[in-house]
Amino acid sequence: MTLLPAQPTPKKLGLVIDLDVCVGCHACVVSCKEWNTGGYGSALSDQDPYGAEVSGAWLNRVHTFEVIPEGAEIVGEAGEARIVHFPKSCLHCEDAPCVTVCPTGASYKRAEDGIVLVDENMCIGCGLCAWACPYGAREMDLAAGVMKKCTLCIDRIYNETIDEVDRVPSCVRTCPANARHYGDLADPSSAVSIMVAERGGMDLMPEQETLPVNKYLPPRPRKPLADSAHRLPLAETTDGAKGFFAWLDGVLDRI
């Protein structure tokens, strides 16, 4: 049993992920892997990397769902089916069950900024935290035998050896679609908090009462094309091209 810091932490650093523009390209997934395999803690290992049972430890994955929302647009003939690309990593919950379940104190939530980390020196690889996390956001590194998770690139965001503009998580810096944003969600005036307020940012699985720091922005409303069909001006009375050419002559006279 590990204690959480006093709530709330003065800063709540986290991610805001915009599902309106995520195209599922996996840029964030691989950038995360390459930063973190050489960064905080042990490498993110890959087992059987060129073989049949290839697998590895990743701190961020994109899941793709097909959904048919109620009352949505009907476009083309394929009905309402939509594809949602859903990136998922640790949500740095305020009430993090992965921390309280940890028997050694390896899992902890930082008091100053709310980042949830694993101290690999103390981790015994028991896996209880992964069971406790309702989001499946932790992955065991099979080579090191320790639990790996998103660190919010803690070795980037406070890293004084890199340019200030680059002191953001690797996934945020690399996202080509600008679907990932990083900031302090405890500060209502931060860009991410404003974004969440304006776009109706949501908690993932709020019924779990984990109070995730990360937020998801839902897709913006979409207007069916068919609604515009009536806006096209009616053709002037004409059979084919004759009336058109009369109109054209009029236009040319005015140019």
Next chain:
Amino acid sequence: MNSTSRVALSEPVGDEVRKTTCYMCACRCGINVHIKDGKIRYIEGNRDHPVNRGVLCAKGSAGIMQHYAPARLRAPLKRVGPRGSGEFQEISWDEALGIATGWLDGVRQSDPKKLAFFTGRDQSQSLTGFWAQQFGTPNYAAHGGFCSVNMAAAGIMTIGGAFWEFGAPDWDRTKLFIMFGVAEDHDSNPLKMGIAKVKKNGARFVSVNPVRTGYSAVADNWIGIRPGTDGLLILAVVHELLKARKIDVDYLMRYSNAPWLVVDAPGTAEHGLFARDVEGRELVFETVTERIVPRGTVGARPALSGRYMLGDGRFAVPSFQLLAEKYLHTKYAPEAVAGEIGVAVDVIRGLAAEIARVAFDEAIYIDQPWTDMNGERHESFVGRPVSFHAMRGLSAHSNGFQTARALHMLQVLIGAVDCPGAFRFEPPYPKPVEAHPTPHGKAEHFGSNKPLSGPHLGFPRGPEDLLIDADGKPTRLDKAFSWDAPVSVHGLMHMVISNAHAGDPYPIDVLFLYMANMAWNSSMNTAGVIKMLEDKDPETGEYRIPKIIYSDAYASEMVAYADLVLPDTTYLERHDCISMLDRPISEPDAVQDAIRWPVVEPDRDVRGFQTVLLDLGARLKLPGFVDHRGRALYSDYADYIVRHERRPGIGPLAGFRGPNGDRVGRGAANPDQLKRYIENGSFFSAHIPLEAQFFKHANKAYHDFAVRMGFFDTPQPVTFQLYQETLQKFRLSAEGLREPVAPETHRKRILDTFDPLPFWYRPFEEEIVDRQTYPYHAITQRPAAMYHSWGSMNAWLRQIHTKNPLYVPGPICDELGLVDGDWVFLTSHHGRIKVEIARMEAVNSSTIWTWNAIGKREGAWALDRDSPEARKGFLMNHLINELLPPKGDGMRWSNSDPITGQAAWYDLRVRIEKAEPAELSEPRFAPVSEPGRPAKKPNELRYGQEWAK
């Protein structure tokens, strides 16, 4: 507990940052390669780079695994087992280059056309083309013929530039962005950045695509069109716009050939051609003075309709009259086409309405005076903020050229080419067809021991420029620029192996390929192509294609079919130039090019292919590669990049020219040029003055700029060719009215498809096969994480896509009782595959599809033989033939667009049947051995563990 003490927060990333250009796909982003202890620690996007502005895709970040992949070749290889076995002996470079020189020199002395040199994923075409020209073979092209030549040819012939990487939507200003047939594209990061901007700005994004993946997933509106019918949708939109009078008449009059008079004299050799004066200038009817005058006459107000008598008594009509009459016909009404394209009438009409509203009710103005090519001053740039992008979904059909033409026509009709908010050209485009060469490769263009008399690839102005002999037979191996595919401006790489095997039009001696997986996913009819590569002439015991030289960095399937393998470096070990002579990285507002340089040294006996090509050129003593004493002109590719001049003062790179490195575009070679590029992040950017940034086709300031930069020696304005006279010339030849006369066999095909105004016809395969027997379409896409990548064996990327299911629309699953994980037979007129399925709803209900190029041959790419890519992964290629089924005219036509020869990958028709459960996809192929010494393959990767803190 004080948690801060538990983490090292401020460790330097690496020892050094080296900035170069990515090559994990064709996007060519700037990258910062962080080096630590001599190894690659981290690759990130370069924030200063104009292409990617700091971002980087999954492929780019996986560059580490690409560089350290066990699939990398280690040394030159000589085949010792039979072709296809993968049995090779490692040899020295001296021996390898000696063998290659011997083979090639023999060919060059005796009959240079017996070398066919084709390149795949080549970013150095200005060198490879130059080398082939100096060698003297007519048989050279890159892979555009099986990629997207329809898009390139239609774009250049219609508006003087294509989508591709020759232009881009005005992402910041556009209010309606419409994308056709794009799952992913060359401009992969700019597209993602752009779409995000469009959505942030509240603009509408419409995606027309049978499959709703990637970009289509975030589109405001997805039009799940039936494959091959995009042209009909576009023409229905044109019909609606004409009916609603929502066209930009002023723009058409000024910038297109709408007013040009077309001779109406049926049965004569000039029918349908433009009326011209004695000086060859096209004529228009001037409405104030009621006289016929040359186009461009100052102050003229040309007619766009009517019928006028020419000086010689013949009649002519403005081409726009023909255009309007054609598309106002009710056969293009939404009601008439909705069934064929599978899109509701209201959706078609709604699309037209949104285009009309945004183009005309939401026009934007940039207050910047400018002067057009006629000397007329304009107070501002008028923007019609409707932008388009299109690619393979349109072009990989046998009606793709006309479909792409239709889309460009739509852009011009609403005045939305190179204006604020629309599609904008990237220098050196726009460029009129007249500024492109004609093709070279006729018998008189080549011969023993001499260079080809001009560039291989170009734009025929009419049948007189075809590369055919007196009997009308092709002079090129791939039959490019013949009656089979007259405007095949990128060649027909997909026909090279089958034609060489058949000895039709003639046998060859050496097939030389670079980075093209022709024995696998880059060929139609893969099993057939493999047989052709293995086939021997029983009389001589020789392979039908006697000698194959192949260069690749990795153990791709093609390696096993080479007799001599020249191992390439990775993109991090080499020099390259992304050149203004080829396909630069310009943006609409800036002229840009870039380099690569060795940010790490090779740890094995490999050499950059371009350096090897220069070496071969010197050994063969090709002009341009040796001096008058026969000594090599260039020590390596880096040396060539700096010192080669194509025209005086014009070299591969535009930046940092001149002795002081302060000249742009034109200037003497600068020995420090590469150093300057490296200091600048490996790219160069020169901004276009604001006055020259729009209406580049007709903007005087732009053309002055282009001449200064050395794109042209004189201004080259473009008049948009809505009516395409070149196509009409071919029709006249097919009618027997114009020399050279088309052969009887080809006349109907040309008359049916070479309409000078864009139109739609059913793709050939669908037209020929029985639609009941093969009721569905089958297509492929490449996933964003592997698009245009040479690395689906990459240890990280393959965890994202380890195998490819066949995605089957829900209604078909319901009908056949199929659920995820079931196995099916998918059958075409040509072949049958057995594969595992997954159900999908967000797809056109008659379209079955899969991800391309994930399936691997057992033993290739240094993957274990039991890897999912080899066991369950598969290619759709086995169902596609390079030839169409017979249709009773005694001919076997190429499965290509009849105008450009573009491979019609997406014309495929199939049927689907449930199969017994299985573990292995079919067809199966014998495993290939790993070439050379087996790679050391780790059972586990812990990349970066030595840096663990």
